[in-house]
Amino acid sequence: MDIVLTAVAVMTLIFVVLGLGVWVFSGLAIVALLSLVLIGDVSFHRAGAILSRIIFSAGNSWELSAIPLFILMGELIFRSDISDRLFKGLEPWTKKLPGGILHTNVFGCALFAAVSGSSAATTATVGKITTTELKKRGYNRSLSIGSLAGAGSLGLLIPPSLVMIVYGIQSEVSISKLFMAGILPGILIALLYSGYLIIRALMNPSLCPPENVSQISKLKSIVLLLPVISLIVIVMGAIYTGIATPSEAAAVGVFATLLILLKERQLSFAMIQEALIATLLSSTMVCSILITAALLSTAMGFLHLPSELARYIANLHLSPAWLLFALAIFYIVLGLFLDGISITVMSLPITLPIVVQAGFDPLWFGVFLVILIELGQITPPVGFNLFVLQGLTGEKIGQVAKAAFPFFILMCTAALILCLIPNIALWLPNLLSPN
Amino acid sequence: VTKFDFTNEYNATSIHAQGDQYFIDQVSKLTKGDVQITLHTGGSLGFKSADNFYAVSDDAVQIADTLAGSMAGIDPIFLVSSLPFLVKNEKQAEDLYKIAKPYYQKIFAKNGQILLYASPWPASGIWSKKTVTNKQELANLKIRTYDKNGTLTLRDAGADPIKLSWADVVPQLSTGGIQAVLTSADAGASGKFWEHLDNYSAIQYAIPLNMVHMNKDEFDDLPKKDQQAILKAAALTDKHNWQAVKTRVAENYKELVAHKVTIHKDLPKPFIHWLQESAKPSLKEWLKDTGQPGQTIIAEFEKSK
Amino acid sequence: MLIRFLATLSRQLNRLSGALAMLLIVYVLCHILLEIVLRLFGTSTYVLDEFVGYAVAAITFLGLGYSLERNSLIRVNILMDRLPERFHWLLDLLVSAMSFTIFTWISYYWYINTLRSFQRGTTSSSIAETPLWIPEGMVLIGLVLLCFTLLVRMLLLISTRHVPHIELAQSHE
Ligand code: NA
Numbered sequence: 001m002d003i004v005l006t007a008v009a010v011m012t013l014i015f016v017v018l019g020l021g022v023w024v025f026s027g028l029a030i031v032a033l034l035s036l037v038l039i040g041d042v043s044f045h046r047a048g049a050i051l052s053r054i055i056f057s058a059g060n061s062w063e064l065s066a067i068p069l070f071i072l073m074g075e076l077i078f079r080s081d082i083s084d085r086l087f088k089g090l091e092p093w094t095k096k097l098p099g100g101i102l103h104t105n106v107f108g109c110a111l112f113a114a115v116s117g118s119s120a121a122t123t124a125t126v127g128k129i130t131t132t133e134l135k136k137r138g139y140n141r142s143l144s145i146g147s148l149a150g151a152g153s154l155g156l157l158i159p160p161s162l163v164m165i166v167y168g169i170q171s172e173v174s175i176s177k178l179f180m181a182g183i184l185p186g187i188l189i190a191l192l193y194s195g196y197l198i199i200r201a202l203m204n205p206s207l208c209p210p211e212n213v214s215q216i217s218k219l220k221s222i223v224l225l226l227p228v229i230s231l232i233v234i235v236m237g238a239i240y241t242g243i244a245t246p247s248e249a250a251a252v253g254v255f256a257t258l259l260i261l262l263k264e265r266q267l268s269f270a271m272i273q274e275a276l277i278a279t280l281l282s283s284t285m286v287c288s289i290l291i292t293a294a295l296l297s298t299a300m301g302f303l304h305l306p307s308e309l310a311r312y313i314a315n316l317h318l319s320p321a322w323l324l325f326a327l328a329i330f331y332i333v334l335g336l337f338l339d340g341i342s343i344t345v346m347s348l349p350i351t352l353p354i355v356v357q358a359g360f361d362p363l364w365f366g367v368f369l370v371i372l373i374e375l376g377q378i379t380p381p382v383g384f385n386l387f388v389l390q391g392l393t394g395e396k397i398g399q400v401a402k403a404a405f406p407f408f409i410l411m412c413t414a415a416l417i418l419c420l421i422p423n424i425a426l427w428l429p430n431l432l433s434p435n
Numbered sequence: 436v437t438k439f440d441f442t443n444e445y446n447a448t449s450i451h452a453q454g455d456q457y458f459i460d461q462v463s464k465l466t467k468g469d470v471q472i473t474l475h476t477g478g479s480l481g482f483k484s485a486d487n488f489y490a491v492s493d494d495a496v497q498i499a500d501t502l503a504g505s506m507a508g509i510d511p512i513f514l515v516s517s518l519p520f521l522v523k524n525e526k527q528a529e530d531l532y533k534i535a536k537p538y539y540q541k542i543f544a545k546n547g548q549i550l551l552y553a554s555p556w557p558a559s560g561i562w563s564k565k566t567v568t569n570k571q572e573l574a575n576l577k578i579r580t581y582d583k584n585g586t587l588t589l590r591d592a593g594a595d596p597i598k599l600s601w602a603d604v605v606p607q608l609s610t611g612g613i614q615a616v617l618t619s620a621d622a623g624a625s626g627k628f629w630e631h632l633d634n635y636s637a638i639q640y641a642i643p644l645n646m647v648h649m650n651k652d653e654f655d656d657l658p659k660k661d662q663q664a665i666l667k668a669a670a671l672t673d674k675h676n677w678q679a680v681k682t683r684v685a686e687n688y689k690e691l692v693a694h695k696v697t698i699h700k701d702l703p704k705p706f707i708h709w710l711q712e713s714a715k716p717s718l719k720e721w722l723k724d725t726g727q728p729g730q731t732i733i734a735e736f737e738k739s740k
Numbered sequence: 741m742l743i744r745f746l747a748t749l750s751r752q753l754n755r756l757s758g759a760l761a762m763l764l765i766v767y768v769l770c771h772i773l774l775e776i777v778l779r780l781f782g783t784s785t786y787v788l789d790e791f792v793g794y795a796v797a798a799i800t801f802l803g804l805g806y807s808l809e810r811n812s813l814i815r816v817n818i819l820m821d822r823l824p825e826r827f828h829w830l831l832d833l834l835v836s837a838m839s840f841t842i843f844t845w846i847s848y849y850w851y852i853n854t855l856r857s858f859q860r861g862t863t864s865s866s867i868a869e870t871p872l873w874i875p876e877g878m879v880l881i882g883l884v885l886l887c888f889t890l891l892v893r894m895l896l897l898i899s900t901r902h903v904p905h906i907e908l909a910q911s912h913e
């Protein structure tokens with residue numbers, strides 16, 4: 001079958017199956033099976049052998065362990081008064097800023113991204129802490145969910161980053177340099193988001209309720225922020241001194257949270273039990289979708305879809321600028337229904353050589369690619385940040401996707417800026433390690 | 436036209452992927468395009484090396500390139516190519532492979548598969564920050580190892596072996612969490628280890644093999660002439676790969692020198708002897724695990740030296 | 741009568757496997773922390789990524805039935821919202837049947853594989869030489885329990901003609 005037609009057929013299948021209201025995790029498995037059998041002409045018997053093995057292989061993954069642990073950390077913080085103090089402590093800093101503590105979402109995610117390698121974990125943890133509080137205070141629902149969806153995906157761009165490690169291994173670009181290259185674009189995106197929040201708040205003050213003018217001085221607010229600050233210092237410290245690997249950071253985070261709660265005398269057996277129940281529910285939801293998304297990726301691999309599409313682009317012999325544009329469309333389209341790591345692995349053997357041939361620095365392309373992949377996290381029908389937020393807030397997926405849309409546009413803008421000024425990515429790695 | 440999918444875990448520029456592509460090109464040429472094979476590099480089909488044996492057996496995927504050591508839990512005979520300090524160079528590794536081949540073939544046959552060809556790794560050595568050329572310098576060295584025998588051997592040799600996933604290796608090197616890595620010059624070069632490490636000790640720890648195996652039913656379903664063509668392509672690739680690994684090592688060394696990595700080739704005899712002694716328990720245990728076949732292989736190999 | 745018994749059974753089984761999954765989360769935490777401490781002293785458990793991998797797989801699959809009963813697995817309700825209330829159970833039945841079918845089918849193939857690992861004594865190639873049927877079996881149990889939970893859900897839907905409403909388990913059991 002024609003490759004474009006195949007892509008359209010798969011997308012239709014996803015929309016129909018998920019639209020029926022099948023649980024997302026089983027819906028993805030069903031689409032994987034149907035694609036293999038109906039489009040790929042694979043026998044049911046072979047499809048059974050394929051999918052049963054992949055479902056175990058994808059679940060049996062050390063990298064996934066960060067997800068339940070980071071969620072546990074979020075649940076513990078949520079159940080203590082650390083989150084409450086975080087908002088109180090931020091008030092004196094943000095009260096002059098239009099948008100108020102909505103900015104907590106953006107800067108919370110940017111900071112948290114520095115300890116977590118995945119965007120699902122970033123969104124889930126920060127979201128757990130902020131969504132309830134922002135709702136309680138009467139902030140505009142759509143802005144608070146949207147900013148969280150967008151900023152959560154910074155988890156991939158600000159180091160450490162799982163996708164960058166995969167890209168580095170595949171492209172033989174230095175992982176350390178990739179990590180450095182992601183920092184400034186990450187900050188750029190965070191600033192774009194904050195700027196957008198400021199503009200929206202200025203245009204329509206009713207989106208953000210007036211905060212009770214707090215009497216807390218900036219000095220006193222530091223005391224309130226101390227638990228969160230020390231958490232971040234401990235976890236980042238553990239990673240950047242080499243005591244823990246990025247994959248282990250989540251365990252350090254939970255441990256540090258437990259210590260702080262113990263010191264503050266807020267730890268109880270009932271609380272731990274509640275947190276564990278909530279963690280199991282959230283992490284099962286997230287991990288099961290990640291696992292069956294791997295089934296879908298495998299099915300697409302057997303259909304040769306990503307590689308054929310990439311080859312199609314390669315054969316167009318475009319000028320460098322049009323090539324980037326075509327690749328951006330290509331990755332955004334794949335990002336609609338596949339997860340970032342799979343897309344990277346399946347397409348790179350074909351796209352990377354064309355990109356290098358066209359004269360682009362593979363280090364720069366890595367950052368560009370990560371931004372494109374981040375976009376896929378917030379686009380329906382399969383967008384992990386959307387799923388996480390749907391689970392957290394109970395809002396409909398359509399609402400969540402709509403709320404995330406302005407941030408999708410902002411991230412596209414960031415990708416464009418990165419094309420126009422490549423040094424945003426390259427400056428820092430070249431400064432710190434020339435040659 | 437018959438279409439097959441071929442999975443491997445390594446990136447497109449790796450020696451394994453290049454060998455596999457060579458095989459695919461040969462098959463295409465020899466069958467005049469009757470058999471088309473698509474290579475999926477980087478584990479992009481979702482299969483890890485540990486999945487491959489039964490994935491091919493069950494025809495989930497038709498052909499796979501699999502690290503032999505990862506099949507040790509299916510039969511310990513697969514460990515022979517990664518036994519520490521058994522072979523000294525590529526020539527001996529090839530001899531050992533030829534001696535052990537009938538045993539590999541038997542296991543694959545019993546599971547509905549055929550062994551097509553082997554894909555050897557460049558020899559593994561020690562990448563490190565400081566020089567590691569004697570027993571004292573090895574003592575308490577935090578070094579990342581990749582398999583059970585490496586861990587046991589280096590522990591007995593006085594180092595502190597650490598097990599980490601490959602994705603964690605570079606972050607840990609950059610922060611100093613580990614000081615050394617046991618791997619080939621090739622793998623280190625593709626991870627740009629010279630950004631963090633300055634030395635490579637060519638201890639010739641082992642020359643492990645990858646094996647490329649195919650589902651037997653799929654093979655049998657092909658017309659006779661295509662079967663012949665595949666076997667011929669496999670034989671050609673086998674030859675190609677044993678040659679490629681030698682050129683690869685030479686290229687790697689040039690690259691290392693260009694990046695100011697000091698290569699320690701002629702290591703002091705007592706150091707090598709100490710390492711070999713430390714590896715003895717692993718060899719002994721392997722002989723116990725495999726019984727008669729293992730002893731026969733080793734005996735024949737010693738005779739061939 | 742039988743349906744009510746099955747529903748209770750399903751609840752109890754899921755509670756048990758949920759508890760096991762939570763214990764495994766605690767285990768993962770402890771093992772990683774232990775490894776960090778050991779590494780500081782230049783030693784290791786040598787099995788961290790392997791065992792934690794098994795545990796994560798087990799946590800997710802053992803948690804599936806548990807989460808399904810508590811309505812915390814997300815779905816897209818575009819169609820449901822447009823359908824009159826009295827047809828909701830029918831749509832839910834269709835969706836449950838589809839899910840039941842695919843996971844029964846996957847479980848069947850995974851059962852064949854797990855049985856083979858058990859009969860042949862296949863182990864991992866690590867230092868631990870873990871018998872593979874153990875982690876594979878945990879995933880199998882989770883899958884089977886998921887199928888059972890879906891089956892009970894279908895029976896409940898048919899008998900009550902109502903979508904089962906079990907509150908989101910924010911509070912205690
Ligand atoms: Na990150």
Ligand code: NA
Pocket residue numbers: 335336337338375376377378379380381382383384
């Ligand atoms: Na998406």
